[in-house]
Amino acid sequence: MSNIGNQKGAALAPDAEAPGAASPRGKAPHPLRAALGGGGNAAILKRVAIIGGALVIAIAVALLKSGSGLVVWQSVVTGLLMGGLYGLIAMGLTLIFGVLDIVNFAHGALLAVAMFIAFGVVQGTGLHPYLTLLVAVPALFLIGGVVHRGLLSGTGGGSLENQLLITLGLSLLLENGLLMFFGAEPKTVTLPGDFQFGLFGAVVTGARLYAFVGALLLGALLFWLLRRTRFGTAIRAVAANGPGAELVGINVRRIHTLTFAIGTACAGAAAVLAAPLITVTPTLGEQFNITAFVVVVLGGMGNVGGALVGGLLIGLVEQLTTIYMDGQSSLLGVFVVFVVVLFLRPQGLFGRRA
C-alpha cells in the first residue's frame, strides 16, 4: 500500500529534467516496496533487519526475565493474534487520516458503539456473535457517513483544532450515551462452541484465531479495494491531490464521506471480532484508541499496509511488556515504543520522509 496522504503535492514541483531517469523505466513499484512506503530494497532490508533485531532482543530479554520459553512463546502467539485486530482498527484510522487529514479521536468510541451493537443484537436475538458483523459493519458505515456529513465536512470541521474538539466531544458523547443506555457493569459476549488447541505448547482459543484471521481477511479486502478498484483508486487520488481529483470530475466531498464511513466500518468489524475476547464496557474505546494511534504512527500516518504491520508489532510489544512488568501495565511498553519511534523516526517505520 502506498502511503496515502503524507506527501500531498510533494515532488510535483516543476523541475527541469531527468529525475525520471533515476527510477526503473516503465515499471510498477515492487508491491512490497509500495506496501512499506518506498525506499530502495536495501533500505527496506535494513528496516526489516532493525525491527527484527529489536524483536529478537526483546524476546531474549523476556526469556531471561521469565525463565520459561513456554511463557514467552505464549506471549508471542497471543500478541500476534491480538495484533491483527489492532492492525484492522488502525487501518481504519490511518485511512481516514491519509485521505481526509482528520485525526479522529472518536475512533475508539465508535468501536465501543459497535461492540454494544454486537452485544445488544446477540442478547436480543440470540444471533451468532460473528453474524452481528452484518449489522454492526453497515451500522458503523452509516454512522461514520453521518458523522462526517453532519459534523466534520462543514466549515466547522475545517481547522485542526476544530476537528480535534469535535471528535473528542463526540467520543465523550458516545461513551456517556452508552453508559446511560447500558450501564457501567461489564458485559460479555460469549462465542458458542468456542474451543482451544495447542500450538507448539501455546494455548490458542478459537475466538482469538477467528479474530486474527477475520482481521487479516478484512484488511486484505480493504487493500484490494484501494489498490484494485476504480473507487479505491479514486480514494488514493483524493489523498494524493484533492484539488486535482476535483479537476478530473471526482466529487471530493463524497469520497471523503465514503472514506470516513469505510474507516469507521473497519472499527465496527474489529469490534465484533474482538467482542468475545474482552469485557465490554462503555469506556473500552479509550484504550483501543490509544493503541490504534500508536499503531498508526508506527506504521506511518496514512499508510494502510504499515498499520497492519504496526498492529502486529504493538500486539507483540504489549504481551512482552506484561512479562517484563510481571503482569502490570501492558500499555507502558507500547508507550515506550511510541516515544522511541517518535524520537528516532517520526514518519513511522514505513512512512516516507516528508
Add this chain to the structure above:
Amino acid sequence: MLKVEKVCAGYGRMQILHDVDLTLGEGEIVALVGANGAGKTTTLRAVCGQIRPTAGTITFDGAPTLGRRPDELVRDGLVHVPEDRALFGTLTVEENLRMGAWTRSHAQAETALREVLELFPVLAERRGQVAQTFSGGQQQMLAIGRALMAGPRLLMLDEPSTGLSPKLTWAMLEAIERIRDGGVSVLLVEQNAKQALAIADRAYVLESGSTVLHGTGAELAGSAEVRKAYLGL
C-alpha cells in the same frame, strides 16, 4: 462557447480581477497573456469553478457556471490543467490517466487512453511508473493527457511550458495545436507571450486584473506598442 463578462474575483478581501471580458469560440486557441500578477491564473480559476466571481457572469455553452464546482463542470466538458499540474503523485501514470476519465464510461476511457498514449508516446513507455518520479516535462504531458481523458470540449492550460526546455516547449505547443485540430477548444495562459501568440488564433492582454487589449495572435505579436508595454519582447 465560453463567454466571460465583466468578471470580478479574488481571494478573501483581496480583489484580483476587476473587469475581465473574453469570449472563445468552437475550435479556437485563445491565449491570455500578461505580466506576473495580472490575473491570468485567477481568471482560469474563476472559469473552472475553483473560485467564485464576486461580480459578472461566466457562461459555458450558454449556461451560467456560477456556483458550480469544478467536478460538475468537467462533466460538461470544461477541463482545467492548473499550473501546479495537480497530478496524483503516488499513483502510476496509467492510474492518473484512468482517473482522468472518471466521468466517462469504460469504453470511452479505453478509446481516450489509446489516443492519449498515441499523442504522448513517452507516457505509454512509462505507464506503470509513479507520477511523482517524473521530470517537469513528463509531468506536463501527463497533466494534459489526464485532462484529455475527460473528453474536454474546452481545455484550459495554465502555463504549460513552465519548467520545460525551449525545445520541449515547442513540442508542447505543437501538441496543443494537434489537440485543437482534434476538435478541442483551448484557452491558454502563458507567461511566455511570444510562443503563446505564435499558435493562438486570438489573444487577450490582461493588466492589473482587466482585459486591456484584444486581437489576433499575429496582430498582438506584431504591434510594437504591445510588445514593449506588455510582452517584454
